[in-house]
Amino acid sequence: MKVNNIQVNIGEVHAQTISGSGCFSGSANSFTFHPDCPKPGTFKRYRKQGSGIRTSDGTFEFVERNTVRSRAEVIKMLSHGRLTKTLTGEYLLTIRIPVWEERPASVIAEDAMVAMDALQAYIWEEAA
Numbered sequence: 001m002k003v004n005n006i007q008v009n010i011g012e013v014h015a016q017t018i019s020g021s022g023c024f025s026g027s028a029n030s031f032t033f034h035p036d037c038p039k040p041g042t043f044k045r046y047r048k049q050g051s052g053i054r055t056s057d058g059t060f061e062f063v064e065r066n067t068v069r070s071r072a073e074v075i076k077m078l079s080h081g082r083l084t085k086t087l088t089g090e091y092l093l094t095i096r097i098p099v100w101e102e103r104p105a106s107v108i109a110e111d112a113m114v115a116m117d118a119l120q121a122y123i124w125e126e127a128a
């Protein structure tokens with residue numbers, strides 16, 4: 001398919017219109033765009049997760065997925081999880097146990113005991 005113009009937004013600062021052609025592979029799982037006049041080094045590589053949208057008129061748009069990373073302070077890494085202090089000052093104990101674990105209750109108890117000791121030591125250090 002022939003694409004007349006594609007607007008490329010890199011961050012929120014730069015926008016440029018490119019003329020070229022694009023094609024979808026067999027099951028439309030991937031989209032490739034080929035500019036009419038390729039100039040190597042014109043753009044920085046751009047690799048992000050997101051959603052590609054092809055409208056009924058053939059327009060293609062890409063919407064980047066925003067990823068929010070936790071900024072919590074890790075107090076202790078556990079064998080099946082972690083103990084963290086959130087930005088709001090709360091303590092958070094996260095334990096993930098795989099389905100095939102033979103003794104999930106004992107894993108929770110062991111990790112909780114290790115987390116309690118680590119939390120007591122952390123609070124003691126903060127008070128000092």
